[in-house]
Amino acid sequence: MRLPKGQFAHFSYSTQIHYYSLSASFHQLLACWVIFLVVLSSFIAWPELSSPLILISFYILILLLSFCWAWLLYRLKCWHCEFIIDNKGQGKLxxxxxxxxxxxxxxxxxxxxxxxxxxxxVRRDIWVWADMVNDTDYRTLCRVVNSYDPLNND
Incomplete structure (x- = not known):
């Protein structure tokens, strides 16, 4: 992949850098749907819906959960992340x-x-699903982050 100009002046020429441009993937969406279905299945364990107050709260919670999940899926479809990383565990987000x-x-x-x-x-976790990039780039990313041990960086 081509690197954007001017963004990476602080990296030395001896350091090999890798550029990744990520967007939502099928595996990521599948994981969200599985979590949604597990949470939705918890409504099966509700007590008997004989009281109108419990019945109303039950359906309001299901409706709220559905709206929140629809908003999350919309945000996920629009999500995009770009970063570079070198073999020393440093990079630019x-x-x-x-x-x-x-x-x-x-x-x-x-x-x-x-x-x-x-x-x-600020700490940030980035989840890179295998289908967000091609197979070679995913294996390269795994090798690069696996080669650097942040707990034992000399």
């Missing part, structure tokens, strides 16, 4: 700024979770 990897990444075949800390001391 666009447009938020520079970051460092503060914990070892969680890596599995479906998702890679990056634990980052921005320059303003």
């Amino acid at each position: 666009l447009p938020d700024g520079d970051f460092v990897q503060v914990k070892p990444a969680y890596i599995c075949p479906f998702v890679c979770i990056l634990y980052l800390q921005l320059d303003n001391q």
Whole structure:
């Protein structure tokens, strides 16, 4: 992928950097739907709906949950994240700024979770699902974040 100009002047030429542009993926949407269905199934355990007050609150909660989930899915479809990362656990989250990897990444075949800390001391987790990028880029990202140990950075 081509890197945007002027964004990465602070990286040295000897450091190999990797650029990733992420947007919502099928696996991410599937995980949200599974969580939604698990939460929705909790309404099965409600007590008997004999009282009008319980019945009204039951349907209001289901309606609120559905509206919140629709809003979340809309926001997820519009979500976009761009970042670069080098083999030293440092990078730039666009447009938020520079970051460092503060914990070892969680890596599995479906998702890679990056634990980052921005320059303003805000911690952020980035979930990179395997289908957000092509297979080669996903394996490269996993190798890069796995090669850096933030707990033992000399």
